Amino acid sequence: MSIELNIDLHCHSNISDGALPPQEVSARAAANGVDVLALTDHDEVQGLAHAASAAHEHGIKFVPGVEISVTWANRGVHIVGLNINPNDATLLKGLAGTRAGRHQRAHRIAEGLEEAGWPGGMAAAERLAGNPDMISRTHFARFLVEQGAAPSVSAVFNHYLSPGKPGFVATQWASLSDAVNWIRGAGGQAVVAHPGRYNFSSSTFDAFLGEFIDLGGVGIEVVTGSHSADEYAKWAAVARRFGLLASRGSDFHAPNEGRADLGSLPPLPNGLKPIWHDWW
Ligand code: AMP
Numbered sequence: 001m002s003i004e005l006n007i008d009l010h011c012h013s014n015i016s017d018g019a020l021p022p023q024e025v026s027a028r029a030a031a032n033g034v035d036v037l038a039l040t041d042h043d044e045v046q047g048l049a050h051a052a053s054a055a056h057e058h059g060i061k062f063v064p065g066v067e068i069s070v071t072w073a074n075r076g077v078h079i080v081g082l083n084i085n086p087n088d089a090t091l092l093k094g095l096a097g098t099r100a101g102r103h104q105r106a107h108r109i110a111e112g113l114e115e116a117g118w119p120g121g122m123a124a125a126e127r128l129a130g131n132p133d134m135i136s137r138t139h140f141a142r143f144l145v146e147q148g149a150a151p152s153v154s155a156v157f158n159h160y161l162s163p164g165k166p167g168f169v170a171t172q173w174a175s176l177s178d179a180v181n182w183i184r185g186a187g188g189q190a191v192v193a194h195p196g197r198y199n200f201s202s203s204t205f206d207a208f209l210g211e212f213i214d215l216g217g218v219g220i221e222v223v224t225g226s227h228s229a230d231e232y233a234k235w236a237a238v239a240r241r242f243g244l245l246a247s248r249g250s251d252f253h254a255p256n257e258g259r260a261d262l263g264s265l266p267p268l269p270n271g272l273k274p275i276w277h278d279w280w
Pocket residue numbers: 017042069135136137138153154155157158253
């Protein structure tokens with residue numbers, strides 16, 4: 001282990017809602033100076049083999065990952081699994097079940113957007129999605145940017161795709177215990193993704209973390225593309241208070257989409273135990 005390594009443990013390919021094929025994600029990571037990369041597509045592990053072989057061709061280490069969509073207390077939460085065995089049957093079955101409602105949900109999102117004056121969303125999302133099983137709100141957001149409905153993917157989320165907006169469809173994802181159990185059963189480590197994105201009160205967040213830890217969850221993202229620089233210290237303190245291992249990941253989805261690029265974030269703050277502390 002070396003603190004100088006550029007370690008990026010969260011990103012997406014077009015197997016979920018990223019724009020680049022898995023091989024190109026690894027190539028871009030290597031070009032950006034990443035030494036260790038985890039691909040963490042939403043609810044799907046199909047991209048890992050291609051990303052791994054491309055990572056090795058480019059001389060960087062690869063960590064198989066996934067980002068599982070979870071519903072906890074009626075809210076959406078994401079749990080990253082790192083160093084999973086992508087062939088674990090229970091994990092694969094669980095992910096397939098988690099993806100199962102997405103197509104029907106996409107039709108409902110498209111209907112909501114059509115009522116708001118933006119028809120054609122379903123065909124566009126199918127065109128933009130690399131994987132017909134994994135149509136995400138991000139694909140609708142890219143379509144609405146193409147249409148000029150809003151200037152950026154994040155603006156589309158604010159106006160059309162967040163709770164209470166016309167393209168939002170409440171969805172029941174995996175339970176927290178299923179997600180953590182699938183990850184652990186596949187030999188992996190469970191990590192809370194981008195904690196700063198959830199609008200929990202601090203007591204609700206403490207209850208969530210207590211449950212996560214009781215289930216065997218071990219990590220939390222401190223440095224992520226979803227946190228502003230002044231949030232790193234806040235989440236570092238939470239990691240220390242709960243004895244959680246700290247992770248770092250860009251959550252890269254696409255070039256030029258206004259999110260962090262692969263390997264571009266600062267290192268973890270001092271005084272944290274990194275999730276990779278015993279990997280090598
Ligand atoms: P879904 O799994 O279909 O609900 O889509 C969730 C994805 O939407 C997340 O993984 C992000 O990539 C993206 N997303 C959610 N909120 C925002 C936002 N405010 N700005 C940009 N992307 C977002």
